[in-house]
Amino acid sequence: MPEQRIAVPGSRRTAVNGATRIQPVDSHERIDVTIVLRRSPSAAQPSGALTQRVERRGFAGIHGADVSELALVERFAHDYGLTIVASHADRRTVHVAGPADAMKSAFGTQLSYYDSPVGKYRGRVGAVTLPESVARVVMAVLGLDNRPIAKPHSRRHSQPEAAAGALWPTEVAQAYSFPTTVNGSGQTIGIIELGGGFKQTDLDTYFGSLNLSPGPTVAAVGVLNGTNNPGVDTGADGEVMLDIEVAGAVAPGARIVVYFAPNTDQGFHDAIATAVHDDVNKPSVISISWGSPEANWTSQAMTVMNQALQDAAALGVTITVAAGDDGSSDGLTGNNVDFPASSPFALGCGGTKLELNASKSIASEVVWNEQASGSGATGGGFSTVFDLPDYQKNSNAKSSQFRGVPDVSGDADPLTGYRVLVDGAPEVIGGTSAVAPLWAGLVALLNQQAGAALGFMNPSLYANAPMGFHDITEGDNGSFKAGPGWDAATGLGTPDAKHLTAAGVVTT
Amino acid sequence: MTEKPDPGGENCRVESVISPGDVISFELVLRYAAAKQARIDQEARQLLAGVRPGARDTAVADRAADPADIDKVRAFVTHAGLTIDAILPDLRVIRVSGRADTVGRLFGVTLTHCRNGDISWRGYRGQLRLPPELDGVAEPLGLSTKPIAERVIAQPDSP
Numbered sequence: 001m002p003e004q005r006i007a008v009p010g011s012r013r014t015a016v017n018g019a020t021r022i023q024p025v026d027s028h029e030r031i032d033v034t035i036v037l038r039r040s041p042s043a044a045q046p047s048g049a050l051t052q053r054v055e056r057r058g059f060a061g062i063h064g065a066d067v068s069e070l071a072l073v074e075r076f077a078h079d080y081g082l083t084i085v086a087s088h089a090d091r092r093t094v095h096v097a098g099p100a101d102a103m104k105s106a107f108g109t110q111l112s113y114y115d116s117p118v119g120k121y122r123g124r125v126g127a128v129t130l131p132e133s134v135a136r137v138v139m140a141v142l143g144l145d146n147r148p149i150a151k152p153h154s155r156r157h158s159q160p161e162a163a164a165g166a167l168w169p170t171e172v173a174q175a176y177s178f179p180t181t182v183n184g185s186g187q188t189i190g191i192i193e194l195g196g197g198f199k200q201t202d203l204d205t206y207f208g209s210l211n212l213s214p215g216p217t218v219a220a221v222g223v224l225n226g227t228n229n230p231g232v233d234t235g236a237d238g239e240v241m242l243d244i245e246v247a248g249a250v251a252p253g254a255r256i257v258v259y260f261a262p263n264t265d266q267g268f269h270d271a272i273a274t275a276v277h278d279d280v281n282k283p284s285v286i287s288i289s290w291g292s293p294e295a296n297w298t299s300q301a302m303t304v305m306n307q308a309l310q311d312a313a314a315l316g317v318t319i320t321v322a323a324g325d326d327g328s329s330d331g332l333t334g335n336n337v338d339f340p341a342s343s344p345f346a347l348g349c350g351g352t353k354l355e356l357n358a359s360k361s362i363a364s365e366v367v368w369n370e371q372a373s374g375s376g377a378t379g380g381g382f383s384t385v386f387d388l389p390d391y392q393k394n395s396n397a398k399s400s401q402f403r404g405v406p407d408v409s410g411d412a413d414p415l416t417g418y419r420v421l422v423d424g425a426p427e428v429i430g431g432t433s434a435v436a437p438l439w440a441g442l443v444a445l446l447n448q449q450a451g452a453a454l455g456f457m458n459p460s461l462y463a464n465a466p467m468g469f470h471d472i473t474e475g476d477n478g479s480f481k482a483g484p485g486w487d488a489a490t491g492l493g494t495p496d497a498k499h500l501t502a503a504g505v506v507t508t
Numbered sequence: 509m510t511e512k513p514d515p516g517g518e519n520c521r522v523e524s525v526i527s528p529g530d531v532i533s534f535e536l537v538l539r540y541a542a543a544k545q546a547r548i549d550q551e552a553r554q555l556l557a558g559v560r561p562g563a564r565d566t567a568v569a570d571r572a573a574d575p576a577d578i579d580k581v582r583a584f585v586t587h588a589g590l591t592i593d594a595i596l597p598d599l600r601v602i603r604v605s606g607r608a609d610t611v612g613r614l615f616g617v618t619l620t621h622c623r624n625g626d627i628s629w630r631g632y633r634g635q636l637r638l639p640p641e642l643d644g645v646a647e648p649l650g651l652s653t654k655p656i657a658e659r660v661i662a663q664p665d666s667p
Contacts, residue, residue, distance in 0.1 A: 032520075086635065194656075194657055194659075195659070235659070236659060238659075238661055239659035239661050242661055262653070263655040263656060263657055264629075264650060264652070264653045264654065264655065264656055265649055265650070265652075265656045266534065266535055266649040266650030266653075267650075267656075268656055268657055269537070269649060270535070270599070270601065273596075273599040273600075273601065274599065277568065277598045277599055289659060289661070290657035290658065290659050291657055291658065292656055292657045292658060296656070297656070300647045300648075300649070301649060301656070303647070304537045304647055304649060307540075310552055310555075311567075311571050313552075313555045313561065314548075314551060314552075314555065314561045314567040314570075314571065315561070315564050315567050315568060316561055316564055316567075325661070325662045344556060345555070345556075375662060376662040389556045390553075390556045390557045390558075391556060391557070391558060412662075414662040417662070429661050429662070430661070430662045431661040431662035433659060433661040433662075434661070455560070455561065456555055456561070459555075459556065459557065459558030460558060463558060
């Protein structure tokens with residue numbers, strides 16, 4: 001009697017909005033799939049959970065899959081006529097290939113071609129099922145469905161003036177009581193970009209409209225073959241402009257340096273390393289609004305990236321990183337967090353929905369979750385790679401043995417998004433992409449106020465919370481609910497900036 | 509030879525093998541200087557516990573590549589017939605270029621042109637293997653140029 005099959009948690013999928021099923025996938029079409037296993041339940045944990053010890057050596061032994069469970073999955077794949085392309089204990093993955101018919105049988109799903117507003121794709125609806133013994137050890141099955149990696153940025157608001165809840169970055173800063181006696185003068189904010197570009201004329205117009213003329217000085221630095229290249233990829237331009245305009249509006253006296261690099265692991269690493277070691281521009285804070293689920297990274301790329309972030313902490317540079325816009329799944333099946341936001345040396349930035357009253361103070365603020373309408377939700381959850389850092393051990397994150405994400409949050413819901421100017425057109429854009437530069441701008445102000453770079457501030461933020469924060473206690477991002485204290489949807493909360501320095505929450 | 513995970517093989521539809529004579533660029537990221545590893549580990553523990561770091565200049569010097577490691581990698585790369593394009597000691601990065609067949613042979617892979625939908629990149633077939641001369645000294649980065657990150661902005665639906 002065949003073993004009972006059960007659904008892989010979190011694997012249920014619906015068709016892309018507006019998609020039309022065209023026909024079943026050809027039974028002989030070769031499909032490549034990656035099966036992601038759970039971390040070995042018997043893996044020894046390093047005493048003291050020393051992150052940097054974990055990342056360098058013994059990665060597979062500490063974070064890898066159990067060898068017997070890897071073998072179980074390989075046997076399962078073999079039994080269904082699939083070819084084992086590669087197995088990686090350290091990545092906890094088994095890469096299998098085979099014809100569509102075998103895939104459908106193995107994973108208990110139907111596969112069809114769809115035509116959709118985001119393009120043609122091979123997809124499935126419903127859950128992936130596996131024999132119970134296999135499902136017990138599998139966290140995700142990737143690749144059956146190859147819908148375009150969401151370009152969530154294609155939903156441009158055709159009438160941004162009709163976005164009633166949209167906010168100027170300066171309004172958000174005011175609501176969060178950012179200091180008004182400083183403007184970021186003497187500080188440099190670094191911004192990492194892996195595509196797109198900016199036009200100085202747009203920046204002049206934008207900052208002029210906020211009466212911030214002449215506005216911050218903005219310069220571009222090319223890393224590898226990266227360049228400031230506006231007008232080619234308008235989606236990426238939206239990211240670049242959002243980042244510059246939010247950070248610049250919040251800290252108009254700061255100098256902004258944008259590090260453009262290719263969107264590869266090498267480019268991403270080198271952009272961060274270059275910015276951290278930039279002795280000409282000397283950024284005291286770096287904003288990163290790009291990332292990818294931990295499962296998408298190789299261990300070696302993650303290791304060197306994390307070292308670059310660790311170096312930043314040692315060199316006194318703050319790194320703010322967006323936590324992702326796809327809720328607790330991060331766009332995959334099950335619960336996932338985004339890297340580099342999940343690095344223990346990053347200030348992971350989650351998202352809220354912020355509504356202001358007539359006096360521009362906070363009327364309500366809840367977790368950003370508009371997944372029902374397709375407008376995203378804040379990322380957040382627990383790493384499967386990095387151990388619980390010391391600074392989270394007295395927070396609610398201690399319910400897990402792993403690094404909790406995010407650390408902090410800010411307004412991100414696109415329905416209460418930020419008014420920006422992109423390629424000459426007004427736009428309303430949200431996402432945790434806006435929160436990383438918002439916090440970077442705040443850090444620049446705090447640095448100026450303190451007269452020195454605050455650098456890696458996570459430990460002091462956690463040690464003094466809830467002082468300095470608006471604790472968000474309503475809403476969820478899918479799997480994780482907000483509540484008193486730290487939570488995996490909004491972290492410690494949104495800034496109550498006047499208390500961050502006044503009470504010595506962050507000090508040099 | 510030490511096996512390394514295959515980055516970005518998923519969804520790679522191999523269109524063709526990269527011509528053996530094509531020149532490709534990648535980099536080697538060096539370890540922290542072995543003599544300073546313990547101190548760096550200790551400092552990382554302290555940072556996570558809330559201890560403020562020391563002087564920036566000292567941190568930069570501590571975290572720079574060991575000149576002996578640079579010499580070792582340079583000798584290996586040059587002997588293998590590759591070209592050193594840049595050495596960035598503070599970043600612990602050595603940028604390298606060379607013929608695709610030479611690079612592939614060194615790392616035990618076949619470099620390929622990959623495509624998935626509108627996205628194309630350089631990938632490879634086979635299990636990446638680190639030559640013993642580099643094992644524990646340097647990690648390759650950029651042999652695959654698969655896009656790694658997504659921007660995380662969201663825009664409201666049009667009314």
